Amino acid sequence: MSGAQMLLECLVQEGVDCFFGYPGGVTLPFYDALYDHPIRHVLVRHEENACFAAEGYARATGKVGVCCATSGPGATNLITGLVDSMMDSIPIVALTGQVSSSLIGTDAFQEADTFGITRSCTKHNYMVRNIAELPRIVHEAFYVAASGRPGPVLVDIPKDVFQAMGHYTPVHSIHLPGYKVFTEGHAGQIRRAAQMIWEAERPMFYAGGGIIAADASRELQELTELVDGPAVTTLMGLGAMPSGHPNFISMPGMHGSYAANMGLTQSDLIVALGVRFDDRVTGRLAAFAPHAKIIHVDIDPAEIGKNRTPDVPIVGDVKRVLQKLNKVIEELKPAEAPRTETARRAWMHKLRSWKQEFPLAPVTSDTEIKPQHLMAEIDRVSGGKAIVTSDVGQHQMWAAQLVRFDLPRLWINSGGLGSMGFGLPSAIGAQFARPESLVISLVGDGGFQMAIPELATIASYGLPVKIIVMNNGYLGMVRQWQDLFYNNRLSSVTLDCFPDAEKLAGAYGFKGRTVTQPHELAAAVDACIAEPGPYLLNVKVSPFENVYPMVPSGGAINEMVMGPPQPAVVK
Amino acid sequence: MMQVISLLVENKPGALLRVTGILSARGYNIESLTVARTLDPELSRMTIGVDVEERLRAQVIKQMNKLINVLQATDMTDGRSICREMVLIKARTRQESRTALLKEVEIFGARVVDSSTDGFAIEATGDPEKLDEFIGLMRSYGEIEVARSGAVAISLESKKLRLQPPVPTRAAGSLAGNGVLNG
CATH class of the missing domain: 3.40.50.970 (Thiamin diphosphate (ThDP)-binding fold, Pyr/PP domains)
Structure with a gap:
């Protein structure tokens, strides 16, 4: 051949x-x-x-x-x-x-x-x-x-x-003598980790994309239940814990919740699972979780100690390590309530009450569609079950905050690189992989315009991808930073020309629509989802909404700005 | 502080670039680099001298060990090791200082490999810092030209080389899950 x-x-x-x-x-x-x-x-x-x-x-x-x-x-x-x-x-x-x-x-x-x-x-x-x-x-x-x-x-x-012509001889084994993969985790270190987890008064499970990659979400849930400890999942780890799980707090980091960020900051033991202490999570590294001991599990030895030196490093596949850790945890479970029991209960209670007191709740308005309102609608139709793909920016952060994901591999976004134009083509790939699933491509008006050519692919294969554009007419996240840190000098962030969605989709042979009024939104989203084929829903949202909470660049994650500055009271 | 890294690398296209890429991606300048075949012609021994911040040295070694073509990367600055370099010096001397210069060569244990009326070609090996001194000394006799080989190093500790065994492929029907092997 x-x-x-x-x-x-x-x-x-x-x-x-x-x-x-x-x-x-x-x-x-x-x-x-x-x-x-x-x-x-x-x-x-x-x-x-x-x-x-x-x-x-x-x-x-x-x-x-x-x-x-x-x-x-x-x-x-x-x-x-x-x-x-x-x-x-x-x-x-x-x-x-x-x-x-x-x-x-x-x-x-x-x-x-x-x-x-x-x-x-x-x-x-x-x-x-x-x-x-x-x-x-x-x-x-x-x-x-x-x-x-x-x-x-x-x-x-x-x-x-x-x-060239040749003969295909099947390859039965792969020999890469220098390719070191460590999966099992060090038994002694795992035992030490288990002891530390029982001894901690304010433990925190910090789980990331590694949990998804290793298919370890069940093991993660088990672990949090075994010790009744709180878990935060990073942007890449959303879906590793079902959104309604009693031990799930939310996402930490630059736009993370109050409970997640304060939890990490005040914790005395962080169990880091398949995460890399990314700057968007830790904020100012020197001020990150100052009282916490760290157990760090990762399959990549180079991640261990890269940003934060752990007290217990465990190199291994997080699924294998968690399986073993959960066993040892059960084995070491004190016969009577552990010495730390009271403190731990108070800690879990504190996190749950923070979560209630400072929820990531959608903002709505009667006169304009708030972006958070759109996320709430997407959350409603998804019910934690739909695949949602996104680009990078404000819409990504609001989605991460407000759309629930009850299973791994539903939330598909460009995390580390933050590539605009990712949301639409990745939805195509996800829909081919999961033809029966509802795939929502949630994109910004900037990212969408980088990916418009792929509307042809969607049309040509008749993919039932639901494209929802959160259209604020700006390069929203850059505008937000210009607003907050550059005296609102909005330099080259206005995206004032956007195609007519109905005509654009129509040109490719499928349906599209633009909505501008809050009272039309629910019906418009329903119609978009109900459409058997592809659909382009362009949602005009209020242009100047900023994403909160926000940890300013270089700030510690407990120094969150919870909302827009309130107007000064003039006496 | 100068870090000397010794690597055992598969002799494959691009392997050198991958190793140096780890340093250049972080903006480190390589001070010296030697590569040559080992007893096994499919493997090369590489010695790199690089000035890396103390806190990043372990990270650099880890990143290098991650490379598929790298069988082993070792920080020679950590343990007992020997480091040597060779230098060729072309020294121009006046007639009257030839004898004095030859005396210095002898004291240092260097060798004259070529001699002419203009001067000498001298070969010296030693610890890189020792060579610095010798080169300084030779300069005091007049104009010189220098070609250094870059350091080669060998560890005196018995560190076992751990090679990964072959893994059955998916085609062979027994690759478990996402294909991880025991470490």
Whole structure:
């Protein structure tokens, strides 16, 4: 068979049922082989979105997402998606075509040094030099992408390798002597952690994307129940605890809740599970949780001690570690109520009352649609069950605060990199992965306009994605910072031209609508969700609403600004 | 403080770039770098001298150990180790100072590898700081040209090299879950 056919065979062996791509000159042999192959190729409208769609697929399922692009501009267009998946630890295999081996290094047409360019934005990358090594490399790529701390792996394939003829011999084992994956966790450290958890008076479970990646949400819930301790989940960890779980507090960080941030600050033991002490969570690092001892569980040894030195480091797969930890916790459970029992009860009570006293509650108005009102509506139709994808910015933060997620892999957003234009293509990937699920692409008017070409993909495949644009006419989060920190000098943040949603969707052959009045909102959202096919709902929200609570950049997370400054009383 | 890192690296395309990329991504300038094959032609030994802030040194080693082509990265500044460098010096001397210069060469244990009426070519090996002194000394005799090899280092501690065993593929039908292996 040809190299192109061999690549497809490898994809089949890896269980790939669909992938996202855009063809070009050097991938012609590959697309020719694809012509009569059962594997499904989704033609997107821009390579960046191929990678974002693959991410949506991977985030919705936990499987490796696959994208494909041609050499040169095709490959360079993938970069943002690769970095995005690197930052959020999403398993991606990116296949790129390369000019024929004999032309490499000659500045040939559509040549770029993809292998060199993508070195720093992939977990690992390969250039295939001959057909004999193609199957080994492709299977290695899938293994590396999915194992350990997941991430993107790129395989660059010259055109002559696609064209060469060879024999596919199945690859039975992968030998990467230098690829160290530690999954089990140190038994002694796990025991020490369990002891510390029982001894703590104000324990706090701080869980993140690692819980989702390791499929450990059940174990996390079990742990919080065993010791009746409070848990916060990061932006990447939303859904790891069902929103209604009695031990779930909410999201901490820059736009986190009062209860979550004060809880972390006053805690005497933070159990960090699959998190990386990101600056958006910790605020000023030196002031973060000053009284807390830290237990840090992560599969990536380089995360341990990167930002905060733990008292008990545990390198391992968080699911395996939690399974063991929960056992030891039960084993060590004091026969009588532990010495710390009273303090712990008071602590849990304190967090629950903070949560009630300072809720993340939607603001509404009779005259204009508040963005929080829109989130409440989305929350209503989702009921904690829908897949919601988002870009980055105000809408992302309000969604994270106000839309409930009762299961992992429902909340799909660009966390670490914060890529605009992520919400729409990732919804495409999620919908392909979960054809029966309700997929809401919740985007800002800025991010949406970066991704408009993908409306064609949605229309062409008849994907029932519900696109809801939170349209405030501004690059909202940047405007918020200009408002708060740059004397409200609004520089280049006005997005004053937005297409007519009905006409725009209509131009692609599906329905769309703009709503402006609060009393129309509920019905409009219902109609959008009830539509069997795609729908574009453009919601004009009040333009100057800011996201609160907010920890100003460089502030400690207990120094939250809870709301807009109140007008001074003039006597 | 200068950190000397010793790495055992698979001899594969891009491996050097991956290692140096970890340093350049953080804005560190590499002071010296040597790479050569080991007894196993598929592996290379790399020694890097780099000035890294104290608190980041462990992080840099961890990041390097994460690289798939790196079998082992060790901070040589931590344990007992030997570090040596070679230098070639072309020294121009006047007739009257030739003898004095040769005496210095002898005291230092360096060797003359070429001699002409203009001066000498001298080869010296030693601890990098010792070489600094020797080069300083040679300069006092006149104009010199210097080519240094960069440091090579070897650990005196018996640290076991832990290599990962092969893992069955999905095609072989037994890759568990998302494909994690025991560590």
